[in-house]
Amino acid sequence: xxxxxxxxxxxxxxxxxxxxxxxxxxxxxxxxxxxxxxxxxxxxxxxxxxxxxxxxxxxxxxxxxxxxxxxxxxxxxxxxxxxxxxxxxxxxxxxxxxxxxxxxxxxxxxxxxxxxxxxxxxxxxxxxxxxxxxxxxxxxxxxxxxxxxxxxxxxxxxxxxxxxxxxxxxxxxxxxxxxxxxxxxxxxxxxxxxxxxxxxxxxxxxxxxxxxxxxxxxxxxxxxxxxxxxxxxxxxxxxxxxxxxxxxxxxxxxxxxxxxxxxxxxxxxxxxxxxxxxxxxxxxxxxxxxxxxxxxxxxxxxxxxxxxxxxxx
Amino acid sequence: xxxxxxxxxxxxxxxxxxxxxxxxxxxxxxxxxxxxxxxxxxxxxxxxxxxxxxxxxxxxxxxxxxxxxxxxxxxxxxxxxxxxxxxxxxxxxxxxxxxxxxxxxxxxxxxxxxxxxxxxxxxxxxxxxxxxxxxxxxxxxxxxxxxxxxxxxxxxxxxxxxxxxxxxxxxxxxxxxxxxxxxxxxxxxxxxxxxxxxxxxxxxxxxxxxxxxxxxxxxxxxxxxxxxxxxxxxxxxxxxxxxxxxxxxxxxxxxxxxxxxxxxxxxxxxxxxxxxxxxxxxxxxxxxxxxxxxxxxxxxxxxxxxxxxxxxx
DNA sequence: CATAAGCGATAGATAGAGCCTATCACGGCG
DNA sequence: CGCCGTGATAGGCTCTATCTATCGCTTATG
Numbered sequence: 001x002x003x004x005x006x007x008x009x010x011x012x013x014x015x016x017x018x019x020x021x022x023x024x025x026x027x028x029x030x031x032x033x034x035x036x037x038x039x040x041x042x043x044x045x046x047x048x049x050x051x052x053x054x055x056x057x058x059x060x061x062x063x064x065x066x067x068x069x070x071x072x073x074x075x076x077x078x079x080x081x082x083x084x085x086x087x088x089x090x091x092x093x094x095x096x097x098x099x100x101x102x103x104x105x106x107x108x109x110x111x112x113x114x115x116x117x118x119x120x121x122x123x124x125x126x127x128x129x130x131x132x133x134x135x136x137x138x139x140x141x142x143x144x145x146x147x148x149x150x151x152x153x154x155x156x157x158x159x160x161x162x163x164x165x166x167x168x169x170x171x172x173x174x175x176x177x178x179x180x181x182x183x184x185x186x187x188x189x190x191x192x193x194x195x196x197x198x199x200x201x202x203x204x205x206x207x208x209x210x211x212x213x214x215x216x217x218x219x220x221x222x223x224x225x226x227x228x229x230x231x232x233x234x235x236x237x238x239x240x241x242x243x244x245x246x247x248x249x250x251x252x253x254x255x256x257x258x259x260x261x262x263x264x265x266x267x268x269x270x271x272x273x274x275x276x277x278x279x280x281x282x283x284x285x286x287x288x289x290x291x292x293x294x295x296x297x298x299x300x301x302x303x304x305x306x307x308x309x310x311x312x313x
Numbered sequence: 314x315x316x317x318x319x320x321x322x323x324x325x326x327x328x329x330x331x332x333x334x335x336x337x338x339x340x341x342x343x344x345x346x347x348x349x350x351x352x353x354x355x356x357x358x359x360x361x362x363x364x365x366x367x368x369x370x371x372x373x374x375x376x377x378x379x380x381x382x383x384x385x386x387x388x389x390x391x392x393x394x395x396x397x398x399x400x401x402x403x404x405x406x407x408x409x410x411x412x413x414x415x416x417x418x419x420x421x422x423x424x425x426x427x428x429x430x431x432x433x434x435x436x437x438x439x440x441x442x443x444x445x446x447x448x449x450x451x452x453x454x455x456x457x458x459x460x461x462x463x464x465x466x467x468x469x470x471x472x473x474x475x476x477x478x479x480x481x482x483x484x485x486x487x488x489x490x491x492x493x494x495x496x497x498x499x500x501x502x503x504x505x506x507x508x509x510x511x512x513x514x515x516x517x518x519x520x521x522x523x524x525x526x527x528x529x530x531x532x533x534x535x536x537x538x539x540x541x542x543x544x545x546x547x548x549x550x551x552x553x554x555x556x557x558x559x560x561x562x563x564x565x566x567x568x569x570x571x572x573x574x575x576x577x578x579x580x581x582x583x584x585x586x587x588x589x590x591x592x593x594x595x596x597x598x599x600x601x602x603x604x605x606x607x608x609x610x611x612x613x614x615x616x617x618x619x620x621x622x623x624x625x626x
Numbered sequence: 627c628a629t630a631a632g633c634g635a636t637a638g639a640t641a642g643a644g645c646c647t648a649t650c651a652c653g654g655c656g
Numbered sequence: 657c658g659c660c661g662t663g664a665t666a667g668g669c670t671c672t673a674t675c676t677a678t679c680g681c682t683t684a685t686g
Binding site for chain 4: 004027028030031034035038051052053
Binding site for chain 2: 001002003006043044045046049050051052053056058059060063064067068070071074075077078079081082083085086091092137139153154278280281282283
């Protein structure tokens with residue numbers, strides 16, 4: 001039994017005439033006759049009674065043809081489903097990003113993407129790098145925004161922008177007004193840090209000066225704040241608890257009279273935010289739309305990498 | 314799109330593995346891969362995301378496969394319909410017969426046929442010959458029992474039995490006891506006749522003697538009883554209104570003290586009852602069952618023609 | 627009554643679809 | 657680094673869906 005054969009018997013039943021039915025199906029009359037006969041043989045029943053005057057549908061044929069029509073309708077809805085879903089820019093895109101990225105990127109990204117791909121809602125999750133990696137691999141996420149390097153077999157990674165780290169400190173802190181600023185100057189400062197697992201924490205530690213201690217090398221005086229976010233740390237800095245390094249996109253929002261933000265001179269510490277997706281993900285246009293939307297985001301302090309080349313691991 | 318392809322994608326979705334799905338479908342893995350790809354190309358969408366670790370069903374794929382399952386179920390119903398209807402001895406057989414046959418044949422025929430083909434109810438209509446002819450040709454009836462000759466293009470006719478005409482008359486009628494009986498003796502009798510359109514009326518007239526009248530040749534004194542049946546005529550004969558000729562199967566039922574029934578000696582007038590059906594009717598076994606059931610009917614006064622050969626016009 | 631026309635079935639030929647085996651490319655794993 | 661398992665690809669074969677041409681039957685018509 002084939003869908004073609006079902007189309008043929010429905011046509012014959014409708015036209016009550018093999019020749020007309022064949023024309024309606026755009027095949028020759030022998031083709032249609034043979035197909036009908038083949039189906040009748042396969043089913044072991046006569047669907048039509050051929051008389052010289054007319055083609056009559058048997059009692060059983062009526063039921064079979066009604067059912068065939070149902071099958072054809074259902075098959076047609078498959079095509080409709082496909083047509084409706086053929087647009088890669090339709091349907092939710094499951095996206096994951098770092099907690100140190102989301103709050104500062106999404107407010108600009110979401111409206112942009114909604115304008116460019118209105119039928120593609122962005123479903124967003126925030127997780128640390130390793131959770132993002134895992135959820136990307138097992139299909140829970142379609143795309144992730146992480147900090148480079150991000151190497152994973154079967155995953156394509158594409159850097160989107162470089163984001164300098166800036167120093168955030170209370171407005172009345174001595175370093176807020178010192179002419180020359182260097183990383184070294186942080187050695188004796190009380191540095192507030194995100195909890196372990198946050199890649200930004202590790203990046204901060206890797207650029208900060210270390211100090212000698214009895215137990216070996218240690219970083220400057222620091223307080224790790226478990227379960228906190230950049231936002232809470234910023235509030236704490238503003239309230240005078242200590243200083244911190246922030247991605248530049250996370251530095252704004254406080255009055256300068258309370259919170260001072262300073263760039264480092266010369267070669268600045270940076271992180272490189274990259275977009276990553278499974279190489280096999282079947283909606284490349286959705287990825288591309290997301291990429292372009294990120295590049296168009298109003299992030300004033302970052303350096304966009306519009307012409308970076310995707311790298312597959 | 315083919316039903317085979319739909320089967321394949323459903324299997325892949327179920328097994329989440331091309332190789333296992335191929336085994337489940339009893340085809341090689343490349344065959345299945347190619348078929349899935351062909352369907353995806355035709356629909357213009359990706360149904361599966363192939364990763365080294367596993368095969369993932371896309372969001373759209375989920376919907377397409379659910380729909381495909383529905384299509385396959387509906388297609389399976391066609392097979393079930395056909396299987397249930399493959400028995401030619403199942404389903405009603407639309408049968409028509411003469412009003413002068415039905416009341417005398419059916420009481421014996423129905424139980425016999427019900428025993429031999431329990432799943433084939435006999436749907437019965439009584440009509441005059443021409444109405445039967447018309448309804449047979451246009452498919453309203455599948456088989457008819459008529460009086461031969463019955464010639465019709467595309468229709469096969471097969472005589473089943475010969476039925477003598479007998480004389481019915483009041484028990485106190487002179488002819489009821491006369492030793493020698495001949496058709497000629499009816500010349501002056503009051504002959505009761507069915508209305509025009511009944512073939513039996515014509516058959517009776519064709520065997521009865523005619524008498525000369527001023528306006529030409531006419532039959533013996535007769536009364537045509539419009540809208541009547543053999544039954545009513547028989548009652549009228551019993552009540553003494555006149556005499557009549559009856560098919561022998563219609564002669565029984567009255568006490569001999571009231572209604573006398575006499576055969577004619579020698580060559581008897583007869584009618585030949587035949588079974589007729591469209592040559593193209595697709596249930597020959599149903600016709601054969603009906604034929605055998607008629608031949609097995611307890612009609613004591615008829616001569617069965619068990620070995621007659623079907624004749625197509 | 628013979629001829630012509632209409633219809634579905636049949637015959638023979640051809641192109642394509644479906645299927646196979648063998649092999650490749652790629653990632654995972656010891 | 658080589659081996660295994662996966663799905664994709666290549667090459668070849670068979671079957672089938674389709675075509676054109678024709679037949680056989682029935683009906684309409686001169």
